[in-house]
Amino acid sequence: MTMTEKxxxxxxxxxxxxxxxxxxxxxxxxxxxxxxxADAIDDSHEEILAANEKDVEAGEELLAAGEYSQALVDRLKLSESKLESITDMVRSVAEQDDPLGETLAARRLDDDLELFKVAVPIGVVGTIFESRPDALVQxxxxxxxxxxxxxxxxxSEASHSNRIxxxxxxxxxxxxxxxxxxxxEAREDVDAILEMDDSIDLLMPRGSxxxxxxxxxxxxxxxxGHTEGICHVFVDAEADLEMATDVAFDAKVQYPAVCNAVETLLVHADVAEAFLPEMxxxxxxxxxxxxxxxxxxELVDVEAAxxxxxxxxxxxxxLSVAVVDSLTDAIGHITQYGSKHTESILTEDDERASKFMRSLDSASVFHNASTRFSDGYRFGLGAEVGISTGKIHARGPVGLEGLTTYKYHLEGDGHRVATYAGEDARPFSHEEFDGEWTDASRTE
Incomplete structure (x- = not known):
C-alpha cells in the first residue's frame, strides 16, 4: 500500500x-x-515556490470570482524571504531547551522512596489548519x-504547497x-479522525x-485553540499620542491577515479629538x-460601524473604532465583544495599565505594545502550533511546553504499601527535595 492509498x-x-x-x-x-x-527546505526553494505558485494562481482566480478574500490569498503566498524565515524558525525550535524529561517536582515519601513528576510528550497531536503553508512546517x-x-x-487552497x-x-x-x-488531505478524513479519541490525544484546529x-x-x-481573534487596542487618556499612533498602526497594518492583528481601536474621549484625525x-x-x-x-469622516x-x-x-468615556468603559466593551485573544492598553499611567491588565480575561494582555507580539516566535517559544484562548492545559501561543504533559515516576527499594497501613503504620515523610529523575536510557 502506498502512502497516498493509506x-x-x-x-x-x-x-x-x-x-x-x-x-x-x-x-x-x-x-x-x-x-x-531546515537544510532540506533551504535546498528546495525552487520546487517549493513552483508548487506554491499553483496554489496562489488558483487562489487569485477564486478571489476574482468573489469566493476568496485578499487576506486568504496573502496568507497563501511564499517567497524566498518567507522560506528563509521558515528555516530560521525550524533552527530556532531545534535550539530551544529540551522540554522532555524535566523534573517538575520531587518528593521524598520515605527513605529510598522518591516520587518525581516528569515532563513527557502528549502523544499524537492532530492539527487541522487553513491557508498558511508555513503552518505545516511550524x-x-x-x-x-x-x-x-x-x-x-x-x-485544499494550499494543497500543492503543503504536499511538497x-x-x-x-x-x-x-x-x-x-x-x-x-x-x-481528503475532507472525509477529517470526520474520520474526529472519532479517533482512543488514538489521538489532542486536536489543534487553526482557521475560521x-x-x-x-x-x-x-x-x-x-x-x-481559539475560534476568533478579535483583538483590541485602547488609547488611554494618559497615552503618549505619538507612540500610540505608531503602535495602533503596527497592530493593524503590519500584517492584517493574522489573528493577532487589532480589529477594534478604542479611544478615550479626553484624547479623541487630538488623536483620531492624524490616526x-x-x-x-x-x-x-x-x-x-x-x-x-463627529471627529473624522469614516463609514458608520x-x-x-x-x-x-x-x-x-x-478597522472599527469607538470613543469611550473611561477605562472602565473600555474594559466593558472588550469584555462584551472580545474573544479573549490579545488586548493592549497604550498609557503612561502604570496604575491604569495594571487595572486594565488585571481586569481582562484574555490570554495575552499588553501595555504599550502592539497586539502583533502575541506570537510563539516573538515570545521566545521558537514557534507555535496555535494560540489558545481556553484556560485548561495551555493558554496563549502554544509552543513546546504546551505540547507536553507529565507523569509520575516512583523510585523505591522493595517498598510495600502494607508498611504504611494498620496500627503499626509507618508515617510518610512527604518532603519536597531538590532532585532530578535521571533517564539512564537516553544517550546523546
Whole structure:
C-alpha cells in the first residue's frame, strides 16, 4: 500500500506507534532531525515556490470570482524571504531547551522512596489548519522537538504547497521513527479522525471561527485553540499620542491577515479629538477602511460601524473604532465583544495599565505594545502550533511546553504499601527535595 492509498485510520495508527518510539529519542537525535528539515527546505526553494505558485494562481482566480478574500490569498503566498524565515524558525525550535524529561517536582515519601513528576510528550497531536503553508512546517517542527507524532491536515487552497513541504520533511527525517508525521488531505478524513479519541490525544484546529467551532462540536478529543481573534487596542487618556499612533498602526497594518492583528481601536474621549484625525489619515494612506461609532464620525469622516462590526474578525485592512468615556468603559466593551485573544492598553499611567491588565480575561494582555507580539516566535517559544484562548492545559501561543504533559515516576527499594497501613503504620515523610529523575536510557 502506498502512502497516498493509506486510510486516515492507518495513518493515525502508525503515528500512535511512532509516538511511543519518538518519546524515547534523545534531544540530540530530535535536534538533528530538525536541522535536517531546515537544510532540506533551504535546498528546495525552487520546487517549493513552483508548487506554491499553483496554489496562489488558483487562489487569485477564486478571489476574482468573489469566493476568496485578499487576506486568504496573502496568507497563501511564499517567497524566498518567507522560506528563509521558515528555516530560521525550524533552527530556532531545534535550539530551544529540551522540554522532555524535566523534573517538575520531587518528593521524598520515605527513605529510598522518591516520587518525581516528569515532563513527557502528549502523544499524537492532530492539527487541522487553513491557508498558511508555513503552518505545516511550524507544527511539524514543534511536534518533533517535543516528541509528539503529528497528523497534518491543511486546507485544499494550499494543497500543492503543503504536499511538497510534507514530502521534504518526511524524506529529511527518514531515520526517525517511521510515521511520526502523517499528512491527510481528503475532507472525509477529517470526520474520520474526529472519532479517533482512543488514538489521538489532542486536536489543534487553526482557521475560521465556524471551522474551529465545527471541530469542537464534533469530537470528544480535547481541542486546544481559539475560534476568533478579535483583538483590541485602547488609547488611554494618559497615552503618549505619538507612540500610540505608531503602535495602533503596527497592530493593524503590519500584517492584517493574522489573528493577532487589532480589529477594534478604542479611544478615550479626553484624547479623541487630538488623536483620531492624524490616526485615521495614516490608516487611509495604508488603505485601511475605518468604521466608526457616532462619536468617531463627529471627529473624522469614516463609514458608520454597526453592532456586527464590534464582534467581527476582519483579517483584512478594515478597522472599527469607538470613543469611550473611561477605562472602565473600555474594559466593558472588550469584555462584551472580545474573544479573549490579545488586548493592549497604550498609557503612561502604570496604575491604569495594571487595572486594565488585571481586569481582562484574555490570554495575552499588553501595555504599550502592539497586539502583533502575541506570537510563539516573538515570545521566545521558537514557534507555535496555535494560540489558545481556553484556560485548561495551555493558554496563549502554544509552543513546546504546551505540547507536553507529565507523569509520575516512583523510585523505591522493595517498598510495600502494607508498611504504611494498620496500627503499626509507618508515617510518610512527604518532603519536597531538590532532585532530578535521571533517564539512564537516553544517550546523546
Amino acid at each position: 486510510t486516515a485510520t492507518t495513518k493515525v495508527q502508525e503515528a500512535q506507534a511512532a509516538s511511543l518510539e519518538l518519546a524515547t529519542l534523545s534531544d540530540a537525535e530530535r535536534k538533528r532531525g530538525l536541522h535536517a528539515i 507544527i511539524a517542527a514543534l511536534g518533533l522537538k517535543s516528541g509528539n507524532a503529528v497528523i497534518l491536515k491543511g486546507g 513541504l510534507y514530502e521534504i520533511i518526511r524524506e529529511a527525517t527518514a531515520d526517525l521513527p517511521d510515521g511520526w508525521a502523517q499528512q491527510i 471561527s465556524e471551522f474551529v467551532q465545527y471541530i469542537q462540536d464534533n469530537t470528544s478529543i480535547p481541542v486546544l 485615521v489619515e495614516r490608516y487611509r494612506e495604508a488603505d485601511v477602511e475605518v468604521r466608526g461609532d457616532d462619536r468617531v464620525q 454597526t453592532d456586527e462590526d464590534w464582534a467581527t474578525e476582519y483579517g483584512d485592512l478594515v
